[in-house]
Amino acid sequence: MTRCRLCGSAALASVVDLGATPPCESFLAADRLDEPEPAYPLHLRVCTDCWLAQIPPLITPEETFKEYAYFSSYSTSWVEHARTFVADAVRRVGLGPDAFVVEVASNDGYLLKHVVDRGMRCLGIEPSVNVGAAAREAGVPTLTEFLGPDTGSAVREEHGPADLVVANNVYAHIPDVIGFTRGLRALVADDGWVSIEVQHLLTLIEENQYDTIYHEHFQYYTVASAIRALASGGLALVDVELLPTHGGSVRLWARPAEVAGEPSRRVADVLAREKAAGLRELSGYTEFSARVAKVRRDLLKFLIEAAERGETVVGYGAPGKGNTLLNHCGIRPDLLPYTVDRNPYKHGRFTPGTRIPILPPERIAADRPDYVLVLPWNLRAELVEQLSFVHDWGGRLVFPVPELSIVEAASREVTA
Structure with missing residues (x-):
């Protein structure tokens, strides 16, 4: 990207570079798992003339x-x-x-x-x-x-x-x-x-x-x-x-x-x-990249330590934002064996890049995991209520953004 798409200025400054990831909604069918996936740079910049933050148009609508x-x-x-x-x-x-x-x-x-x-x-x-x-x-x-x-x-x-x-x-x-x-x-x-x-x-x-x-x-x-x-x-x-x-x-x-x-x-x-x-x-904008790096470190530390304790962590939701998080953190099925989603279109498919299986929501109650990592954190209030049954077996909800927090029960929350 060399020019702002709104004002045409060349004065673009880096805000955060998230590496390269596949398009976030390109969920993989099972028969595509042996095929290559294209990945594109994900680098946010801001125009210092009109202050529009933007990424390069590397894929088309x-x-x-x-x-x-x-x-x-x-x-x-x-x-x-x-x-x-x-x-x-x-x-x-x-x-x-x-x-x-x-x-x-x-x-x-x-x-x-x-x-x-x-x-x-x-x-x-x-x-x-x-x-x-x-x-x-x-x-x-x-x-x-x-x-x-x-x-x-x-x-x-x-x-x-x-x-x-x-x-x-x-x-x-x-x-x-x-x-x-x-x-x-x-x-x-x-x-x-x-x-x-x-x-x-x-x-x-x-x-x-x-x-x-x-x-x-x-x-x-x-x-x-x-x-x-x-x-x-x-x-x-x-x-x-x-x-x-x-x-x-x-x-x-x-x-x-x-x-x-x-x-x-x-x-x-x-x-x-x-x-x-x-x-x-x-x-x-200068401190944003460092705070992003801390979100990544905290989430990976939690997942690795849970795995070492023999505790199970599964995902809830397969939103586009979740795929940015999973790819940036390098999370694979060894740390998150599956996620679930209410949308039947996604069932049997895999998350882009990280290739985590997407299953129906009923799988959580059947498996009774220790933790459920909630990827659509923007629906927090709705999902804390919707997933309250997880507490029936002592399970806890985990929200990664804006900072790692663990909901231990309906009325208790611990921020890591």
């Missing part, structure tokens, strides 16, 4: 998203998050029965099904063939396509302008951030609204959330860099919300620049927090 392993509806808390968002957006934007809502990267229809239930017109734009098919089966109209200016204009011409465009957890997934933003502007009505949820670089840095760095995340936003990205497509930020999702996200409320008006006080407050954290100068 077409490679990642034509068939995708992630189905949003398998997370109970995420479906509830979507339901609450739709209810709040209806009130905030004033969506009536004739409103038109478009979601970009609509996955399996987890969010738009709540719009359908309200009787409003909607359309999902989802590039993955398999999850888009699942959305249509669930009754959510879905176009299989990537968003760019041409797609946005074609949808607008066929369906009319959207009163609300939703883009949750996709703004980091596109290397052409300017073209994608122009696509959002093409979709939205001239007096409409755009809502974007994306992980907040502030919490990623402060909470050591380095496992959310992977190849399908091309950039990582502060509110300051998001304002510049939105402006590249003719949108202006009017409000922001800080969310607990994915370990710490921002919800960006934007409108066409011509009607946006002055941003809310909350925008100024978050910009001030980012500046105070040093995220508009290199000093805010």
Whole structure:
């Protein structure tokens, strides 16, 4: 990478180098275990002119998203998050029965099904063939396509302008951030609204959330860099919300620049927090790599010592972030013999790079391990409750990020 993809500057500084890993969602079928796996450098840099953090576009969205392993509806808390968002957006934007809502990267229809239930017109734009098919089966109209200016204009011409465009957890997934933003502007009505949820670089840095760095995340936003990205497509930020999702996200409320008006006080407050954290100068990034290294050392020490004591550790979940963690730490089946996942698509497959088997969740109760390493730590509250049965035989839950912590019982927690 020699130039910033947003402003074109050559002033890119290293934040953390995680080595080389396979794409995080390229789960291996059993008949592919003897085949080579491509691995790509995973090196996060930040532009010291516009402060957009980014990795090189070494894989294309077409490679990642034509068939995708992630189905949003398998997370109970995420479906509830979507339901609450739709209810709040209806009130905030004033969506009536004739409103038109478009979601970009609509996955399996987890969010738009709540719009359908309200009787409003909607359309999902989802590039993955398999999850888009699942959305249509669930009754959510879905176009299989990537968003760019041409797609946005074609949808607008066929369906009319959207009163609300939703883009949750996709703004980091596109290397052409300017073209994608122009696509959002093409979709939205001239007096409409755009809502974007994306992980907040502030919490990623402060909470050591380095496992959310992977190849399908091309950039990582502060509110300051998001304002510049939105402006590249003719949108202006009017409000922001800080969310607990994915370990710490921002919800960006934007409108066409011509009607946006002055941003809310909350925008100024978050910009001030980012500046105070040093995220508009290199000093805010210099210690991150050392803290990442400590997460790796602590997790490996725990796994090795558990193995030497003859204790069993298995995994829960097979999220993309888990594969960054497993590969960076060099964890193989000798330390983690398997992980489980609720998504049947992943059963019988193996994690990329580390080749750890993925089994159905029922295996944990059958094997009664001493520890369960929870890889989707961002769903902590949901999973502590969901996995409470592990304590029935004295088992404990382990969370690796932001620092190693062991949940010994429902009300007790030990931080290593």
